[in-house]
Amino acid sequence: MKTFFAGIMTLLGSTNPEYNMSTPQDEWKKKLTPEQYSVCRLGATESPFSGKYNKHYEKGTYVCVACGQELFGSETKFDSGTGWPSFSDVKNNKNVILKDDYAFNMHRVEVLCAKCGSHLGHVFDDGPGPSGKRWCINSTSLDFVPAKETK
Ligand code: FE
Numbered sequence: 001m002k003t004f005f006a007g008i009m010t011l012l013g014s015t016n017p018e019y020n021m022s023t024p025q026d027e028w029k030k031k032l033t034p035e036q037y038s039v040c041r042l043g044a045t046e047s048p049f050s051g052k053y054n055k056h057y058e059k060g061t062y063v064c065v066a067c068g069q070e071l072f073g074s075e076t077k078f079d080s081g082t083g084w085p086s087f088s089d090v091k092n093n094k095n096v097i098l099k100d101d102y103a104f105n106m107h108r109v110e111v112l113c114a115k116c117g118s119h120l121g122h123v124f125d126d127g128p129g130p131s132g133k134r135w136c137i138n139s140t141s142l143d144f145v146p147a148k149e150t151k
Contacts, residue, residue, distance in 0.1 A: 019067040021117050032066060039140040040066050040118035043110075048083025051139025055079070059147040061091070062137075067116035069095055071142070072135065078128060084121065084136050088129030098123065113133065 017023075019031065024028035028041050038044040048054075053062070062072040062085070070085045081084035090096055094114060101110040101122065111120045120141045 008146050009074055016083055017038070019116050021115070023116065024151040028066070036065055036140055039138050040120075041104065043119040045121075046084075046138045046140045050083075051085060053085040053139040053142055053144065056081060056139075057086070058144070061145045061147070062087075062142045063145055064113040064116060064120070065143045066118040067113060068116040068143070069113050071095055071120065072137070074147070076129070080136070082136060085139055085142065086127075087137065088133060089131050090135060096120070111137065113141075119135055 017027075017031070021029075025041065029037055032040060033044075034148070044097060056104055057074065057077065058123055059075070060075075063070050068093050072089075073091050076089045078086055078088060078089045097112040097117075099110045099112060101108045105108045108122045111123050113120060114116065118141060120136075121135065121137035124134045124136060124138045
């Protein structure tokens, strides 16, 4: 009977995975590509101009590649010239966590997914919009959900 329940739990776990803060590293290694794992879980930065969303301007929503949390809307995306997808605002402040980052002997503000803790990028105070923010995000950390056509 014990084995039976363990089997059911494994089945449920594998068919309906809920990726969040308590997902173990081993699970992330299985779910993510090596590049996604290195950016999202280890905080690496993709090379500038290398990401698939750097020059991507379709209408829709950018979500966390690791857990699917909604992060940025296409209406806030702009070309910062830095080589990384840049946004003037976040969809919902509750969907991200901001953390002081003192790596490389400078102070930056790191942006993490609030649901799963994945590293997304950094936010700077030199943005063009009313918020004055520039959310500088790795393409690797993002997935894109196109807006539905309205007829
Ligand atoms: Fe996430």
